[in-house]
Amino acid sequence: MSQTSEARDLLDRHREGDASARERLIALAEGRFVALARAMLRRYPHVRRWEETDDLLQAALLRLNRSLAQVRPEGVRHFDNLAAAQIRRELIDMARSYHGPEGLGARHHTDGDDPGGRLDGVADGAGGPGSLEGWVAFHEAVDRLPDEEREVIDLLWYGNLTHAQAAQALGVSTKTVQRRWASARLLIRDALDGEGPSAVEGDR
Numbered sequence: 261m262s263q264t265s266e267a268r269d270l271l272d273r274h275r276e277g278d279a280s281a282r283e284r285l286i287a288l289a290e291g292r293f294v295a296l297a298r299a300m301l302r303r304y305p306h307v308r309r310w311e312e313t314d315d316l317l318q319a320a321l322l323r324l325n326r327s328l329a330q331v332r333p334e335g336v337r338h339f340d341n342l343a344a345a346q347i348r349r350e351l352i353d354m355a356r357s358y359h360g361p362e363g364l365g366a367r368h369h370t371d372g373d374d375p376g377g378r379l380d381g382v383a384d385g386a387g388g389p390g391s392l393e394g395w396v397a398f399h400e401a402v403d404r405l406p407d408e409e410r411e412v413i414d415l416l417w418y419g420n421l422t423h424a425q426a427a428q429a430l431g432v433s434t435k436t437v438q439r440r441w442a443s444a445r446l447l448i449r450d451a452l453d454g455e456g457p458s459a460v461e462g463d464r
Contacts, residue, residue, distance in 0.1 A: 320347040401451040409444035
């Protein structure tokens, strides 16, 4: 709660043009999003063997800093969504870097199964669940979701919250979370030609 209050004050100052507020927002984000970065890294088997959470978070914070130079988040939720997007985009770029033709992982096998065993058939059109192309396509599809659906995916699938916990975090009803989750799944399936999250422990 204290971090949320501080973030709100800093965002107000940032929108008013206080340059020092942006620096403090980045420092605050490091504490707010380490758990999310860790969760996202666990969900990306093609990157986690090469990178640590701190490496991912620091690279994402650099992206966030550049974004804040151009964007004035309207509130804490907007700021949280912006930060989560930078982490996801950094993961996508890392995956491409390591697993391109000349990447470090090009000649190394990475177990492609979903690490938590919670996702059945993620984007297997390019060679099976967990193929690099499938994982990148999935995360890119998440990144293109409408804000409300993307928030729910961030909390349920990446963050492994329950529907009740996500509802409390968003200040909405559990039924609203369930509706947005169902909508997100359909949108991802459409984007991936029928593949997407089908069985997640977050459905509780």
